[in-house]
Amino acid sequence: xxxxxxxxxGGNVLDNADNLERFLTDFALLPGLKVLVHGGGVIASxxxxxxxxEPILINGRRVTDANTLxxxxxxxxxxxxxxxxxxxQARRCNALGLTGADANVIPAHKRPVKxxxxxxxGDVESPEQVNITFLASLAEQGIVPVFAALTHDGEGNMxxxxxxxxxxxxxxxxxxxxxxxxxxxxxxxxxxxxxxDETSVIPHLQxxxxxxLKEKGAIFxxxxxxxxxxxxxxxxxxxxxxxxxxADIQDIAAGGNAGxxxxx
Amino acid sequence: xxxxxxxxxGGNVLDNADNLERFLTDFALLPGLKVLVHGGGVIASxxxxxxxxEPILINGRRVTDANTLxxxxxxxxxxxxxxxxxxxQARRCNALGLTGADANVIPAHKRPVKxxxxxxxGDVESPEQVNITFLASLAEQGIVPVFAALTHDGEGNMxxxxxxxxxxxxxxxxxxxxxxxxxxxxxxxxxxxxxxDETSVIPHLQxxxxxxLKEKGAIFxxxxxxxxxxxxxxxxxxxxxxxxxxADIQDIAAGGNAGxxxxx
Numbered sequence: 001x002x003x004x005x006x007x008x009x010g011g012n013v014l015d016n017a018d019n020l021e022r023f024l025t026d027f028a029l030l031p032g033l034k035v036l037v038h039g040g041g042v043i044a045s046x047x048x049x050x051x052x053x054e055p056i057l058i059n060g061r062r063v064t065d066a067n068t069l070x071x072x073x074x075x076x077x078x079x080x081x082x083x084x085x086x087x088x089q090a091r092r093c094n095a096l097g098l099t100g101a102d103a104n105v106i107p108a109h110k111r112p113v114k115x116x117x118x119x120x121x122g123d124v125e126s127p128e129q130v131n132i133t134f135l136a137s138l139a140e141q142g143i144v145p146v147f148a149a150l151t152h153d154g155e156g157n158m159x160x161x162x163x164x165x166x167x168x169x170x171x172x173x174x175x176x177x178x179x180x181x182x183x184x185x186x187x188x189x190x191x192x193x194x195x196x197d198e199t200s201v202i203p204h205l206q207x208x209x210x211x212x213l214k215e216k217g218a219i220f221x222x223x224x225x226x227x228x229x230x231x232x233x234x235x236x237x238x239x240x241x242x243x244x245x246x247a248d249i250q251d252i253a254a255g256g257n258a259g260x261x262x263x264x
Numbered sequence: 265x266x267x268x269x270x271x272x273x274g275g276n277v278l279d280n281a282d283n284l285e286r287f288l289t290d291f292a293l294l295p296g297l298k299v300l301v302h303g304g305g306v307i308a309s310x311x312x313x314x315x316x317x318e319p320i321l322i323n324g325r326r327v328t329d330a331n332t333l334x335x336x337x338x339x340x341x342x343x344x345x346x347x348x349x350x351x352x353q354a355r356r357c358n359a360l361g362l363t364g365a366d367a368n369v370i371p372a373h374k375r376p377v378k379x380x381x382x383x384x385x386g387d388v389e390s391p392e393q394v395n396i397t398f399l400a401s402l403a404e405q406g407i408v409p410v411f412a413a414l415t416h417d418g419e420g421n422m423x424x425x426x427x428x429x430x431x432x433x434x435x436x437x438x439x440x441x442x443x444x445x446x447x448x449x450x451x452x453x454x455x456x457x458x459x460x461d462e463t464s465v466i467p468h469l470q471x472x473x474x475x476x477l478k479e480k481g482a483i484f485x486x487x488x489x490x491x492x493x494x495x496x497x498x499x500x501x502x503x504x505x506x507x508x509x510x511a512d513i514q515d516i517a518a519g520g521n522a523g524x525x526x527x528x
Contacts, residue, residue: 052314073343073347078343079334079338082342082365083337085363086416086417086421086422089416095365096362097366101353101361102359102360103358103360134407141397155354156350158346
């Protein structure tokens, strides 16, 4: 099977023009098939403030009311997505901006209200629902999809959707046709044994070692959901999940030593 | 050759929720191949005002400075485009949102500064530069492109671009592969002999009759650029240009009597 990298960039790449330029230059040069996924929460909050909107948080989690949905649809789907596309095109990477609504690539539904109503937030349907026929046709044409963190409910509403989830859903779905590596690029060198020490990157995580570290409480709590999801993606067919620094994307994509490589 | 309709909707459709719902329901039901093109200037101005931005006009024409470019990229490429896509998906029309930057479909360049600097405004390259291979592949997959009035300069900048021009450029380019009708949907029943009288629609315009009406001053001056451009599109291979009311789109697309039909 052909190799394909699904690469998610975190806020620290988008929020800093220098980091972004460097990342896009590296990304454009990556050989082979690739998909980019981005969020943009910090920039959405900044633009919301200019419009007199304050982020709505319940228990520290963001709520997407109708105005917030308009805001993220504008910022993620328009401003950030189209500027990423234009900047990749300038680097001779034939990028195409997408949300989950376009060509119904990622069907989703509004999160059911239990204790808290998170508003227009999307939970994606299973990876089997992803329109991989369309994505495979883009790959054949040398077109590189750039996904904003938005889906839709099939009833006319866009939905604000976690970018990590979009990346893992796409990675699992594309594993039917390709050998997929899922890369989470962020502001650290990888998963650290000591959050204060950037040199303490764990080079390789497998289920046994992860269980051992988890039991010892040796992994930063904020990293646990990402790692749990990484193992779910691997169980569902993804070849490897790599967590590492955006500045190391070329080494990571080439299968080098940068970042934390997670496999079964 | 297969038939294909390129349909541009004017502000009066986008700005009114009832008109839009009706139009989208009709559009989704149109048989055969179709492309939708939209602008959104009124809504962009409204959102700009919320952000403290006043439209910048020189001699009555809008100037696109860097902030205005961000605004229209958000509103046309994000808010309006993605909501149109979601609403068409809800009507089982497999819509895909695009700008000229995506898959480099419509290459353009920043308008050269002569007397007036219009800022980040795009003049499209010739229709031969349009990526019709990609558009034909969408058509084969039953995917309906929905274009926002944005292009890019190939150097990393998005460009604000006239929606009528995007529609006619696409229509001319697609005429290489399809029998294309170009439809301008707006708030009038067609080209009127008497602007005060909605029943005075000219049913059919051909070059001789147009020249005659033009000489007599019988056509509303504001309509002349659209009509001149219509004849340019026809000369370049478009089958027919139809100007009519958005509420009549089904009749127009079926080749009925609604609107003004312009042919060579």
